[in-house]
Every structure is written in C-alpha cells, then in structure tokens.
Amino acid sequence: AEYLRLPHSLALIRLRNPPVNALSLAVVNGIREGLQKAMSDHTIKAIVVCGANDKFCAGADISSFSRSSPGISFGVVVDEIQRYEKPVVAAIRGVALGGGLELALGCHYRIAHAEARVGLPEVALGILPGARGTQLLPRLIGVPMSLDLITSGRPVGADEALKLGILDVVINSDPVEEAVKFSQEILDKPLEPRRLLNKSVPSLPNMDSIFSEAFAKVQKQYPGFLAPETSIQALQAAVNLPYKLGIKEEEKLALYLQKSGQARALQYVFFAESSVHKQSPPSVASWQTASPQPISSVGVLGLGTMGRGIAMCFAKAGIPVVAVESDPKQLEIAKKAVTSMLEREASKMQQSGRAWTKPTLTFSSSADMLCESGRFGQKTGKGWYQYDKPLGRVHRPDPWLSEFLSQYRETHHLESRSISQEEILERCLYSLINEGFRILGEGIAASPEQIDIIYLSGYGWPRYRGGPMFYAATVGLPVVLEKLQKYYTQNPDVPQLEPSDYLKKLAAHGNPPPKDWQSLAGPPGSKL
Numbered sequence: 001a002e003y004l005r006l007p008h009s010l011a012l013i014r015l016r017n018p019p020v021n022a023l024s025l026a027v028v029n030g031i032r033e034g035l036q037k038a039m040s041d042h043t044i045k046a047i048v049v050c051g052a053n054d055k056f057c058a059g060a061d062i063s064s065f066s067r068s069s070p071g072i073s074f075g076v077v078v079d080e081i082q083r084y085e086k087p088v089v090a091a092i093r094g095v096a097l098g099g100g101l102e103l104a105l106g107c108h109y110r111i112a113h114a115e116a117r118v119g120l121p122e123v124a125l126g127i128l129p130g131a132r133g134t135q136l137l138p139r140l141i142g143v144p145m146s147l148d149l150i151t152s153g154r155p156v157g158a159d160e161a162l163k164l165g166i167l168d169v170v171i172n173s174d175p176v177e178e179a180v181k182f183s184q185e186i187l188d189k190p191l192e193p194r195r196l197l198n199k200s201v202p203s204l205p206n207m208d209s210i211f212s213e214a215f216a217k218v219q220k221q222y223p224g225f226l227a228p229e230t231s232i233q234a235l236q237a238a239v240n241l242p243y244k245l246g247i248k249e250e251e252k253l254a255l256y257l258q259k260s261g262q263a264r265a266l267q268y269v270f271f272a273e274s275s276v277h278k279q280s281p282p283s284v285a286s287w288q289t290a291s292p293q294p295i296s297s298v299g300v301l302g303l304g305t306m307g308r309g310i311a312m313c314f315a316k317a318g319i320p321v322v323a324v325e326s327d328p329k330q331l332e333i334a335k336k337a338v339t340s341m342l343e344r345e346a347s348k349m350q351q352s353g354r355a356w357t358k359p360t361l362t363f364s365s366s367a368d369m370l371c372e373s374g375r376f377g378q379k380t381g382k383g384w385y386q387y388d389k390p391l392g393r394v395h396r397p398d399p400w401l402s403e404f405l406s407q408y409r410e411t412h413h414l415e416s417r418s419i420s421q422e423e424i425l426e427r428c429l430y431s432l433i434n435e436g437f438r439i440l441g442e443g444i445a446a447s448p449e450q451i452d453i454i455y456l457s458g459y460g461w462p463r464y465r466g467g468p469m470f471y472a473a474t475v476g477l478p479v480v481l482e483k484l485q486k487y488y489t490q491n492p493d494v495p496q497l498e499p500s501d502y503l504k505k506l507a508a509h510g511n512p513p514p515k516d517w518q519s520l521a522g523p524p525g526s527k528l
Ligand SMILES: CC(C)(COP(=O)(O)OP(=O)(O)OC[C@H]1O[C@@H](n2cnc3c(N)ncnc32)[C@H](O)[C@@H]1OP(=O)(O)O)[C@@H](O)C(=O)NCCC(=O)NCCSC(=O)C[C@@H](O)CCCCCCCCCCCCC(=O)O
Pocket: 019, 020, 022, 023, 024, 025, 028, 058, 059, 060, 061, 062, 063, 064, 067, 068, 070, 071, 072, 074, 095, 097, 098, 099, 100, 102, 121, 122, 125, 128, 129, 130, 131, 133, 271, 274, 275
C-alpha cells in the first residue's frame, strides 16, 4: 500500500497489489504503517483509503491461505481503524469483496462508484468473513440481510448496497475525489456513531425463528457445505455476545473452517476454474491429427429414450452392446423397441442389397432372473428383499435370495466373500481416478484441473471435495497407487484397475500437488 499526503490536511492510503489488490502480508503491513503515519502526524485531519487500478480490494490473497490463518490479525487492523480519532473514509471503485469489504466496514464512511460491487463471498471458498465481517455487518444492516449476504456470498451492486445501508454515498464520478471533498465536510462530526463495534445488533422479536429458518434454508440449499451453517453460528454470536466475545467466536469458527478439508478443496476449485478458462487443448492434441480409436464393446446403462437410441447406434455399427435396465417394464418395452428398430434397419438394408450382420446385444441376467421368478421388487412384495406386503416399504433379508445367489455363484464359479464399504469406494473411485491419470498421460485431458472442473460441473461431484484428481492428491498418490496395485492383483481381469504409467511416474515424486503434475510427469504421449 502507498501513503500520500494530499492538500487540505488529508492523507491517502492506496492499496496496490495487481491485479485485484488482494490483501497479502505486505499490503496489510502497508495499510497499518500508513494509518500509523497519519495518526501520528498532527497536521493530518482525515484519511482516505482506496485501491489502485480501479479496484478497491478483492479480499485476502487466496493463494496465501495454505501458508497462514488469514483474518485473525487483519481483524485487529479493522478494529484499530474504527477506534481512530481521525475520520477514515473508504473510496470504493470496482470491487470491495471479503476482507476488502471488512476493511471498508472498519472505515467510518464508505463512498462508492455506481458500478462498484461489494460483498462477503467467503462461503464460496469454504470459509467465513473472519476479519469482523460476521460481527460488523449485522450491526450495520441487521440480521436478516446479513444472513442472506453472508450465507449466499452474493455480491451486491452499489445501488442495492446504498439502500441496505452498507454504503453512505454512491456517485458516478471518481470516488477518491468525492471522498476527499466529503472528508472535509465531516471533519467536525462526532465519530462515535460511526464506530460499528460499539453499536449493538438491531434486535428483532423473532430472532430465534429467523436463525432456525436460516439453518433449515442453507441445509436445503447447500447440502454438505460447512461454511454457510458455520457463518450462521458466527452471526448468532454477534446477536448473543458482546463485541469482544463475538469476535473471539468468529475467530474460532473461522479457524475451524480454514482447517477443514472443504476450504482447501474450494480454494483449489477457485484457481482451477480460473486456469481452465485460460487453457487451450494440449499442444499435441488437434482435430487435424486425431484418428479414431478402436471400440471393442459398449455398455449402456438405462434403456429409456436415450439408452435405446445409443444401443441402436452401436448395434448398427456392429459393435457388441451390453445394456442394463433396472425397471423390468422398461426392459420389456426396450427389448421390443430395439428388436423392431433393428429389424426395420435390417429389412431396409436387405432391400437396398447391403449385407447385415446381427449384432450382439446382451443384457445383464441377474435382475432378469429375479423378475422371471416373479420378484419385481417392492410392488410385488419380493425382489432382492422380502417386503412386509406388496408395495410395502419394510424390507428384510430373504432366505430365498441366499439360495438363489449360492446357485448363481456355483454356476459362474464365483467365490463368496464380504466386501467392505472401503473397498467399494476405493475400487469405484480409484479406477475412475486411474483413468484420469491415463488420459493426462495420453494428452487427451489438458490438465488435472480440467478433469476436476468437468466432474464438478457435469457429473455432480461435490464442489467441496474438489474433483477426483484433487481427491487423489488429498488421499496421497502413493496410497492410490498401492491400492490400485492391490486390487489389480486380486482382479487381473479388470483392466481399469491396472495403475497407469502416469500415476506411477508422479507417485515416485511422493504426493505432488495437481498444479505440479504436468511439469513432473513430462510431456504427454498423445493418442489424439
Ligand atoms: C475479484 C473478482 C471479482 C475479479 O473477477 P474478474 O473476472 O475481473 O477477474 P478474475 O476472476 O480472472 O481474477 C483476476 C486475477 O485475480 C486473481 N484473484 C482474484 N481474487 C483474488 C484473491 N482474493 N486472491 C488472490 N488472487 C485473486 C484471479 O485468480 C486471477 O488471477 P490470474 O493469475 O488467473 O489472472 C474475482 O476474481 C473474484 O471474485 N475473486 C474472489 C474474491 C473473493 O472470494 N474474496 C474473498 C477472499 S477471502 C477473504 O477475504 C477472507 C477475509 O474474510 C478474512 C481475511 C482478511 C485478510 C487477511 C490478510 C492476509 C494476510 C496474508 C498473510 C500471508 C502470509 C504469508 O504470505 O506468509
């Protein structure tokens, strides 16, 4: 941050940390030193705080989170500003987000450009506004709106922020020039009413129900996410405790979130999304040089509208298809539909003189066998389980099934064994992750971040778990490799379990973070 003396006994502190003036240690120290200079200089009557490059401040430097516990010391700075005996005015252009808004809340006045945006988006990073945000905002705008803004993380435009009372003045001109003029006008005004830390949270008769509704809302809207619920607890502390105890509670809850795996995952996702937007396909990959890969067989899950069509396409191309359908009625309809479509195609081809080879279309047999024994599940009171009655919901193990399974095992020469939850999870996830490493090695995926963002955006992978490749790094690559080796030895017929060379190369370096994988593993051997 820079310190400048301005005419009319004013000082200017300008945050400078391109591109968004994020709060690094150097910036925070710069703010602190600037304020101390201004306070100890008796010729300075007021201070304006602004940001360089048309941005106030986008909050804490997210890339520094892994190195420290942010917020704790910055909260002290926010309190110090409020207690100063000289007016401090925030001049906001661009964004004041997270710690940037907390800094502005510490200032006695806030002036912003009409196109500025302010907000506390910390929940998106798995944390909470830990530099007094959860304690100051409700004192300024009340509990209901603070709950809305902090649990959603949504930023608001200057006009809305003015209506809510977050901003004091919104202008269409330069906020620094306006703040300079404004500072001179308020020099004689008392500062005490402007110190949020000495105010109490506006009370409401139905505070308990407001909080219980807020908990219910975030549990429904953000299932599994820790930060929104924890933020509500911090807001409860603002209501129930005096400021000096409320900030302790905020610190405790902030630390809990910062140490949670969710914060690490969501902060990884922040940078992963940003890098994916900038990436182009791997240099070796190109549609011009790509050649089709051989497909020996295809599995189709579900024989509804799409599944039938997909099964048909492959069948027509002469590629063996194995299709699985869980609903016996749908299966019957699909069998008829696919058969009649294939027959129509065959007769068309025969008429046109082209030869047609009957494709192999196999269905998984175990569900069929149950249905063929009249066991249609809940609706018939019997399926994999026995139910209390047809359409009943109370199920219990059925001795018939044990007999059925033991015959099935005998026929297929299978040995029975119990399979732990851990094995199910590991075999499913690690084979998926293994494929991720394989396509990285082949240059089909441009980066681990791309695989993760695809899984978060298109496959319902929980955002707070970062994606499959990030998950591999949290488990540890040597662990993933060792488990895959173990399962592959046990199941040599499952090629997905054979550890990929790319994973082996990386695991030889220990457990490097995803951003270092490509430089460590070397250039991909493209199959495109
Ligand atoms: C700001 C945005 C709205 C801008 O969007 P836009 O689309 O214009 O641009 P990009 O998104 O592409 O961003 C450009 C560029 O900037 C990088 N970036 C953006 N924000 C940050 C950030 N906060 N930290 C670091 N880097 C950031 C982005 O990655 C791009 O970089 P690239 O290289 O790819 O060009 C939009 O970016 C946005 O919404 N950003 C996130 C805003 C946010 O979530 N803010 C909240 C942060 S959390 C927080 O503030 C916590 C506080 O409550 C409490 C902490 C207070 C301060 C603590 C002080 C810490 C002291 C540090 C100690 C360090 C110890 C040590 O060093 O040892």
